[in-house]
Amino acid sequence: MSMLEIRDLNVYYGGIHALKGISLDVEEGQIVSMIGSNGAGKSSMMNAISGIVKYQSGDILYRGEKLPTMANKIVKQGICQVPEGRLIFANLTTYENLYLGAYLRKDKDGIERDLKRVYEIFPRLEERKHQIAGTLSGGEQQMLAMGRGIMSAPDLIMLDEPSLGLAPLLVNTIFETILEIKAMGKTILLVEQNALKALSVADNAYVLEQGRITKSGPGRDLLKDPKIAEAYLGKAAH
Amino acid sequence: MNLQYFLQQLVNGICLGGMYALMSVGYSLVYSIMNFSNFAHGGVIMVGAYVGYFALTALHVPFLPAFLLCGLGSGLLAILIERLVYSPLRKRHAPSLYFIISAMGASIFLENFVIATIDGTPRNYPTLFANSISLGGLSLGVDSVLMIIVSAISLLVLMFIIQKTKIGLAIRACSYNEKAGTLMGINSSLVIFVVFLMGGILAGFAGMLYGMRFIVKPTIGQVTNKSFVAAVFGGLGSLPGAIVGSLLLGVMEIFVASFNSNLRDLFVYALLILVLVIKPSGLMGKVVEDKA
């Protein structure tokens, strides 16, 4: 049994059929990447799992059971999304944002430990812990969004385009962090447009095109696929 | 204008402003989470004033229990309105306009409900505190001093809850972005419940203070619309803004009235229009164009 199983998932926004019966599996402890161009439906899939977008048919099973429909209850199950565009709380301090990540946790010691950990990974956040998050730079806000995700101590963490709009050096930091999160024993579902990096770190990967999964397999296999190289890695097929 | 008169009027203004503050934070709290102006709030304040009246005249309880009963009654009413009126709209993702129209409907309903079940005649609270304290040449009514004290305590408790507690943090988070709050595991229905409860309790307190100072009748909800002006003046959605705006409005209103009492309401509503035209975000509000 996979940790997360999606079966024949359909999402409509009014007349727009955004996800057309997709199925995928995420195994415990793995990094699963999903690549796809703009509007393919990547965020829709994450939001359906998180419960902030309703799906019309299909099943989402977590550890073999149907997920609750209320978004806050899904977080309680140990699933956390670091959303696209970060959605940090710009009116609150860095520390308050991180603390909100741990909103449902009761283990004070664990929260303290994870806070230390986040500050170790992103020392910049500790320097700016009393700064209003809206005044952080874009890169710092992305660190904050990831730190906030770590603070929720999820079993499954879903990252929606964590490297979007970041300078190359910071993109590396973000991917190092993703590997670190994996080393902490977490399972990661990663959505990315940076296909090269996303496929390199992935145990398993899926390609989503216009609401359909068109390819799947181990990350390194997809990296070698000439069609993918052409479409997503910006290389001409040989 | 001598100094003594000035100080006397200043105290009156703070007294009125404190009462406005108790009312306006309710508008601001709801606006900050749900982005609409809850005009049913006036009705909730009015019902609070009636609860106080009957607690004093029928139950013959002293000030403090009557005051707490007002909070309880209005708090429950605010939650009831949320559940019966706004909650179904929320589930349908209705636009803000629907909320405002329903809120106005609820307010008119409450007014007429009171007329139908009690009656429309204005009533006076029994005199609770006739004494006054003299303080350096000033003679302050005990009721005025008490009003300032209970307003201050209530507002401080509210600020403490918002700034220092976990549910307060959740409220602030959801006021910025409810979706992001939900992704943190915050139960947004609970946040809305708490917001209406707190706004309602303070509305009940304000209703009693209003009854003590002025008169109780079904239409006082409309009069309390001035506290909405205070909330807009301070910046809709900002709690400190609502409090500062209320105090300033209260003081300015008293001084305008002491100059010419006919100008009182004219001044208040002119201020509303002026703020909306010149600086819609008020003194401290968040900048949003869609102020419904």
Ligand SMILES: Nc1ncnc2c1ncn2[C@@H]1O[C@H](COP(=O)(O)OP(=O)(O)OP(=O)(O)O)[C@@H](O)[C@H]1O
């Ligand atoms: N709330 C919505 N209402 C209507 N259509 C929507 C909504 N959200 C997404 N869509 C549409 O659904 C499709 C999939 O959108 P989605 O955001 O899932 O794409 P994505 O793969 O995440 O794209 P990107 O890489 O640009 O983030 C798009 O055509 C989009 O316009």
Ligand SMILES: [Mg+2]
């Ligand atoms: Mg997306």
